[in-house]
Amino acid sequence: MIQPPKLVEGNKVAIVAPAGKIIENTLDNGVKQIESWRLNISFGKYLQKGHHYFSGTDEERLYDLQSALDNPDIKAIFCARGGYGVTRILDAIDFSKFIKHPKWIIGFSDVTALHFKLHKLGFQSIHSVMPTGFLSANEASTEGLRKILFGEDNTYVLDNNNTFNRKGEAKAIIIGGNLSLINDSLGTSTEVDFDKKILFIEEIDEYLYKIDRMLVQLKRANKLTNLAGLIVGHITDTKDTNVPFGKSANELILEHVKGFNYPVAFNIPIGHESLNLAIQHSGICHLKIDDKVTLSFN
Numbered sequence: 459m460i461q462p463p464k465l466v467e468g469n470k471v472a473i474v475a476p477a478g479k480i481i482e483n484t485l486d487n488g489v490k491q492i493e494s495w496r497l498n499i500s501f502g503k504y505l506q507k508g509h510h511y512f513s514g515t516d517e518e519r520l521y522d523l524q525s526a527l528d529n530p531d532i533k534a535i536f537c538a539r540g541g542y543g544v545t546r547i548l549d550a551i552d553f554s555k556f557i558k559h560p561k562w563i564i565g566f567s568d569v570t571a572l573h574f575k576l577h578k579l580g581f582q583s584i585h586s587v588m589p590t591g592f593l594s595a596n597e598a599s600t601e602g603l604r605k606i607l608f609g610e611d612n613t614y615v616l617d618n619n620n621t622f623n624r625k626g627e628a629k630a631i632i633i634g635g636n637l638s639l640i641n642d643s644l645g646t647s648t649e650v651d652f653d654k655k656i657l658f659i660e661e662i663d664e665y666l667y668k669i670d671r672m673l674v675q676l677k678r679a680n681k682l683t684n685l686a687g688l689i690v691g692h693i694t695d696t697k698d699t700n701v702p703f704g705k706s707a708n709e710l711i712l713e714h715v716k717g718f719n720y721p722v723a724f725n726i727p728i729g730h731e732s733l734n735l736a737i738q739h740s741g742i743c744h745l746k747i748d749d750k751v752t753l754s755f756n
Contacts, residue, residue: 459631459740461582462534462560464609467496469533472526473589474502475513477568478541480590482506485538488589491600492536495607500532512543520547527551530559534607539590540567545642548572553579562607564588566660567730570635574648577633577740585635585658585728586736594732602736606755613754614735616726618747622712625747626721628687632743632755634658636729641672644679653684656743659711660691660729666703666710669696673714682715687745688722689753692729721747 465471471492473485485506492499502522504514513519526535548571557579563572564584576583586603587595605612633650634640637659643649661669676682693707705713708724715722723745727733735753737743742756 459577459582460560460580461741462562465497465533465562465607468498470498470500470531471534471536472500472502472529472532473505473536473538474519474522474526475505475538476519476523476547476572477513477537477543478539479508479511479513480506480538484590484593487593488536488538488591491592492589495604500526502526505538511541513538516546519543520550523547524551527553528555530555532561534562534564536589537563537565537569537572539588540565540569542568544568544571548575548648551575564603566734567636568639570639571643571648573635573739574633574643574650577650578648582738582740584736585739587734591734596733599732599734599736606736606738612736612738613752616751618749618751620708620724622708622722622724623747623751624720624722626687627746628656628721629742629744630654630656630686631740632656632658632737633740634689635660635739637661637669637672638664641675644675652681654686656687656689656745657685658689658691658726658728658737660693661707662692662694662730663697665697665699666705666707667699669693669707670703670710673710677714683718685718685720687720688715689726689728689745690722690724691726692731692734694730721745723747723751726751
């Protein structure tokens with residue numbers, strides 16, 4: 459997988475919003491943080507225009523993202539926020555100039571769809587906190603992102619404090635993101651091969667039965683069978699029905715992978731909470747689960 463060039467001080471980067479509408483002033487802290495890294499920001503033309511639920515019409519959101527992809531002076535693209543909207547424009551994006559001049563693309567949640575497209579094209583990207591989330595983000599979230607962007611060592615050593623963890627070790631390409639968006643990719647041009655890869659998943663605000671249904675779908679699609687490893691991130695604000703589903707999200711996940719022999723790490727801080735570790739999507743990850751959980755990237 460091709461790794462975009464590392465950033466240096468003075469580089470120009472873009473902030474665009476390919477998905478949800480930007481709430482006034484929520485970008486301010488993210489802009490200050492990026493500028494503190496001595497990067498120059500180019501803002502999408504329609505960044506804060508808004509169009510009902512979205513940050514702009516499909517055409518406007520596509521224009522901003524396409525312009526940033528096509529501009530060789532732009533060295534990284536920050537997606538301002540998630541929400542919903544990336545898949546509405548995904549198939550219309552022209553990556554021909556990006557392929558000649560690759561750059562880091564940063565985001566998570568709905569941006570999972572874009573990460574999968576980049577993976578299919580053979581490029582690494584960054585699954586991490588986005589500018590509208592910088593204000594509430596734990597410092598380790600933004601610092602991990604900065605390290606990847608500037609080509610510094612990026613290793614996480616975490617306590618092994620979950621009884622569901624399955625010890626083991628794997629070194630493989632890492633892919634993943636939001637569970638709903640991963641499922642959404644199945645049967646489309648951005649469905650990826652999961653075999654011999656480390657998969658990470660996160661989710662927010664979903665009913666337990668829907669989480670179970672998505673896991674069943676992944677299992678039926680043979681996506682959980684031949685993984686090198688599984689990382690379970692934040693499963694935040696789960697909901698239950700009047701008749702209880704009977705299991706927690708982690709119990710559901712463990713049930714669906716119990717027949718497979720690969721390491722599994724639960725409650726890794728990736729996803730919709732203040733600590734959201736930056737992941738070098740489509741890069742090589744060394745996952746080790748023993749008395750600690752270690753993730754390191756090449």
